[in-house]
Amino acid sequence: MSPYIPVKLQRQIRSQFKNRCAYCQTAEALIAITFEIEHTIPRSLGGSTTIENLCLACPHCNRHKASRQYFLDPETQDLVPLFHPQQQVWADHFAWSIDTTTLIGLTASGRATIAALTMNRPALKNLRKLWNRVGQHPPQD
Numbered sequence: 001m002s003p004y005i006p007v008k009l010q011r012q013i014r015s016q017f018k019n020r021c022a023y024c025q026t027a028e029a030l031i032a033i034t035f036e037i038e039h040t041i042p043r044s045l046g047g048s049t050t051i052e053n054l055c056l057a058c059p060h061c062n063r064h065k066a067s068r069q070y071f072l073d074p075e076t077q078d079l080v081p082l083f084h085p086q087q088q089v090w091a092d093h094f095a096w097s098i099d100t101t102t103l104i105g106l107t108a109s110g111r112a113t114i115a116a117l118t119m120n121r122p123a124l125k126n127l128r129k130l131w132n133r134v135g136q137h138p139p140q141d
């Protein structure tokens with residue numbers, strides 16, 4: 001838990017994101033790592049500790065996002081804004097491959113976010129394959 005974020009607000013964020021990473025959609029219950037409350041716009045850049053600027057992120061996505069706000073779209077090489085979990089809808093920017101192991105970017109921001117956060121790293125793709133076999137992936141809403 002992040003001590004400077006009120007517990008009530010942390011609970012709201014966890015509930016809103018259904019205890020899944022707002023970026024890669026990994027369920028916290030499936031891995032033995034506590035997820036973190038992430039400031040989408042970092043505090044160091046003036047981001048506020050309000051629900052509009054917070055999301056739940058797995059430690060991997062959180063570390064790779066760090067203070068980044070923009071990244072190169074691998075398709076166009078344009079510098080584009082990263083996906084914003086509170087202002088944008090995940091399914092507008094991302095989709096699962098047919099075998100559900102790989103995230104596909106549907107937009108420039110989706111592609112850039114996948115690249116910046118390495119959301120298709122081999123170890124995670126292997127886990128998605130295993131979770132799929134036991135009916136735990138992809139997330140159902």
Ligand SMILES: [Zn+2]
Pocket residue numbers: 021022023024025026057058059060061062
């Ligand atoms: Zn993640």
